[in-house]
Amino acid sequence: MPTKTQQDIDRYARDLNPEVYTSVYGGTKATTEKRHDVLFHDYPDPDLLRRTAGEVKQHTLENLDTYLPKAEAALKANGAQVHFAADGDAANRIILEIMKANGAKSMVKSKSMVSEETGLGHFLEDNGMKCLETDLGEFIIQIDHDHPSHIVKPIAHKNRRDIAKSFEREGLGDYNDDPATITRRAREFLRGKYFEADVGLTGANFVSAESGRLAIVTNEGNARFCMAATPIHIGIVGIEKLIPHDRDLALFTSLIGRSGTGQHLTVYTQFINGPRRFGQPDGPEQMHVVFVDNKRTEVLASNCREILRCIRCGACLNVCPVYRQASGHAYRSVYPGPVGAVLSPLLAGTRFPELADLPKASSLCGACNEVCPVNIPIPDLLLRLRDKAKTEHAGRAMKGTPPMGMYGLLASQPHAWRAAMTMGAAMNLTPNAVMNIIPPAAAWNSCRQLPKWRGGKFRHWMKERGKN
Amino acid sequence: MTNPQRTVPAPKKVQLMATCLCDAFFDDVAVATVQVLEYLGVEVGFPADQTCCGQPAFNAGDWKASRKVVRHVVDTFKGEDPVVVPSGSCAAMLFHGALLEFENEPDLSEVKQLANRSWELLDYIVNGLGVREWPGSFPHRVSFHRSCHLRGTCSGPAAMNLMKSIDGLELATFGEAEQCCGFGGAFSVSHPNISARMGELKLEHIIAANPEYLVAADMGCLLHLGGIVDKSGIELPRLHVAQVLRDALVSANLLPAA
Numbered sequence: 182m183p184t185k186t187q188q189d190i191d192r193y194a195r196d197l198n199p200e201v202y203t204s205v206y207g208g209t210k211a212t213t214e215k216r217h218d219v220l221f222h223d224y225p226d227p228d229l230l231r232r233t234a235g236e237v238k239q240h241t242l243e244n245l246d247t248y249l250p251k252a253e254a255a256l257k258a259n260g261a262q263v264h265f266a267a268d269g270d271a272a273n274r275i276i277l278e279i280m281k282a283n284g285a286k287s288m289v290k291s292k293s294m295v296s297e298e299t300g301l302g303h304f305l306e307d308n309g310m311k312c313l314e315t316d317l318g319e320f321i322i323q324i325d326h327d328h329p330s331h332i333v334k335p336i337a338h339k340n341r342r343d344i345a346k347s348f349e350r351e352g353l354g355d356y357n358d359d360p361a362t363i364t365r366r367a368r369e370f371l372r373g374k375y376f377e378a379d380v381g382l383t384g385a386n387f388v389s390a391e392s393g394r395l396a397i398v399t400n401e402g403n404a405r406f407c408m409a410a411t412p413i414h415i416g417i418v419g420i421e422k423l424i425p426h427d428r429d430l431a432l433f434t435s436l437i438g439r440s441g442t443g444q445h446l447t448v449y450t451q452f453i454n455g456p457r458r459f460g461q462p463d464g465p466e467q468m469h470v471v472f473v474d475n476k477r478t479e480v481l482a483s484n485c486r487e488i489l490r491c492i493r494c495g496a497c498l499n500v501c502p503v504y505r506q507a508s509g510h511a512y513r514s515v516y517p518g519p520v521g522a523v524l525s526p527l528l529a530g531t532r533f534p535e536l537a538d539l540p541k542a543s544s545l546c547g548a549c550n551e552v553c554p555v556n557i558p559i560p561d562l563l564l565r566l567r568d569k570a571k572t573e574h575a576g577r578a579m580k581g582t583p584p585m586g587m588y589g590l591l592a593s594q595p596h597a598w599r600a601a602m603t604m605g606a607a608m609n610l611t612p613n614a615v616m617n618i619i620p621p622a623a624a625w626n627s628c629r630q631l632p633k634w635r636g637g638k639f640r641h642w643m644k645e646r647g648k649n
Numbered sequence: 650m651t652n653p654q655r656t657v658p659a660p661k662k663v664q665l666m667a668t669c670l671c672d673a674f675f676d677d678v679a680v681a682t683v684q685v686l687e688y689l690g691v692e693v694g695f696p697a698d699q700t701c702c703g704q705p706a707f708n709a710g711d712w713k714a715s716r717k718v719v720r721h722v723v724d725t726f727k728g729e730d731p732v733v734v735p736s737g738s739c740a741a742m743l744f745h746g747a748l749l750e751f752e753n754e755p756d757l758s759e760v761k762q763l764a765n766r767s768w769e770l771l772d773y774i775v776n777g778l779g780v781r782e783w784p785g786s787f788p789h790r791v792s793f794h795r796s797c798h799l800r801g802t803c804s805g806p807a808a809m810n811l812m813k814s815i816d817g818l819e820l821a822t823f824g825e826a827e828q829c830c831g832f833g834g835a836f837s838v839s840h841p842n843i844s845a846r847m848g849e850l851k852l853e854h855i856i857a858a859n860p861e862y863l864v865a866a867d868m869g870c871l872l873h874l875g876g877i878v879d880k881s882g883i884e885l886p887r888l889h890v891a892q893v894l895r896d897a898l899v900s901a902n903l904l905p906a907a
């Protein structure tokens with residue numbers, strides 16, 4: 182039964198199309214189970230691995246001022262050009278400039294969350310450039326003018342019937358919802374585009390400070406195509422993606438596939454450390470790496486800095502019971518789910534109050550922390566942000582939450598507390614109709630029944646036996 | 650969320666924090682906790698000034714109000730004796746949550762001192778006192794809901810193993826056991842639709858396993874799940890692990906029946 186609610190995510194979940202719910206719930210549940218099977222089958226102590234990876238990442242973040250220049254120097258030595266963007270707009274402008282300087286008109290783009298964050302695709306289109314998404318999910322998002330709802334599976338909210346309809350509408354063949362046919366049609370359409378494009382853009386999952394090597398993992402091989410057929414490769418990378426050494430890549434590539442999709446390894450794993458060298462038969466002639474800050478240094482200075490360890494595997498989304506009920510779009514931001522509930526309000530900067538309700542949308546069950554390959558204490562960070570929202574009077578966050586001032590007073594005064602415990606028995610006599618005038622009680626009673634009040638009984642029992 | 654600093658209890662003397670939920674609704678759980686501990690030869694003190702652990706305000710984001718309550722807890726539970734709590738989430742509030750909200754407070758060390766000797770009941774019995782087997786019988790099929798705040802601690806496995814050692818007790822496992830029941834304190838009223846659906850999903854899985862009792866080690870979960878069960882008129886009695894242990898003792902005449 183639908184219940185009145187004041188929080189946006191709760192409303193979104195309440196009104197969610199049942200088909201979307203089924204897609205999201207089914208997909209996330211299956212992936213969570215696969216993750217568990219693979220990880221525990223492959224390693225005797227996956228928790229140790231998670232904790233180690235978390236420590237490596239934390240160490241890198243704390244020494245970013247050393248590792249970033251190191252990566253820059255290594256990349257330059259490899260012949261790549263390195264750019265730094267303070268925010269999303271700066272990143273977009275740098276990329277546009279690179280295109281203009283080379284007379285480029287079109288881009289094929291591999292999946293990248295940071296480009297999602299900067300709104301790169303739309304920015305380029307607005308500036309007269311063509312930009313085509315080549316990841317199948319992102320491609321569908323693009324033709325549907327939609328937004329990703331998951332960081333690994335952008336179309337977690339769609340089923341194959343939705344996709345077949347989109348393909349039919351776009352003239353990519355008659356209605357056919359066989360997944361193999363859908364994939365083949367997309368491949369046929371996209372293949373020619375790689376050759377026509379002037380620029381190929383990718384993200385990077387990890388960047389080794391030691392060698393400047395970009396590690397890119399995909400399951401479709403499209404990132405590889407974006408680099409193989411175009412003369413210019415641009416890598417857009419959040420500064421938190423650094424790791425100290427090449428050898429660390431073994432740990433992280435092992436964890437990302439197993440955690441995110443339950444694969445031992447993603448189908449394609451590429452390491453790129455520079456443009457085509459003399460004597461090499463193919464590959465881009467120019468390579469640019471754009472390191473994006475976009476509030477990351479602010480996050481690093483905050484008490485939620487651990488969130489920057491995130492390697493965007495999506496495991497926390499998959500296991501999260503709130504994400505499963507609400508889907509990714511409920512989070513109104515680029516990063517949904519538990520990681521998004523922390524990261525999105527932080528990346529919003531001065532617009533923090535607009536997203537300050539996201540950390541409230543969690544029962545704090547801790548499942549996200551338990552699966553996170555870099556052991557981010559997400560519940561702790563959600564709690565810190567709740568405190569921040571309250572302290573900074575972000576009204577949106579507090580909606581529907583009972584005020585706690587009275588509780589604080591009562592629970593720190595034992596006499597008043599004991600009296601309330603005994604008097605609470607009156608609740609048993611209070612008709613629900615009266616109770617429901619108090620909003621939190623109404624929300625509770627709409628779907629649950631309170632047990633009988635028995636305040637004072639235990640204390641009485643303790644006292645009586647003390648007398649014997 | 651384990652309590653990494655905990656010191657192994659030497660003297661068998663503890664202070665019981667009954668929790669506000671047992672104080673208000675579930676007095677028999679608190680009674681059973683005392684009986685079980687006393688059976689193990691533990692002397693149980695009950696500071697009468699105790700109220701609540703501070704968790705409701707902590708989770709609601711009002712850390713100022715919560716710290717006021719935690720300071721009261723620190724005052725009330727002074728000394729060196731372990732503080733034992735029959736609730737995973739309240740125990741975690743003492744040994745983990747309180748440390749978070751006192752990070753930058755001048756009295757952090759006092760909060761730490763309390764955190765280091767705070768235990769969830771089953772963790773105390775199994776990992777603290779070293780109890781591995783339980784006498785008596787409980788000839789029933791039970792489903793054990795591993796409350797979220799027992800995650801990563803030794804309490805979940807501790808409770809399961811101890812219950813498995815009881816004669817006649819049959820554990821009925823169920824699907825998606827890692828998922829939360831949907832309570833989450835203030836979350837249950839601020840996000841009532843999601844909270845209730847999480848609870849219903851959990852109950853669907855549990856009911857499919859056909860248990861006679863639903864058992865947990867946190868009355869928060871059982872307040873919520875029980876609330877849904879009672880509202881919909883399904884028959885599913887709930888018990889805290891302490892009550893199961895107590896009933897087993899009664900069956901073996903190790904405790905007089907109530």
Ligand code: SF4
Pocket residue numbers: 490491492493494495496497498520549552553554555556557
């Ligand atoms: S927070 Fe952890 S689990 Fe979630 S996406 Fe990031 S790395 Fe994966």
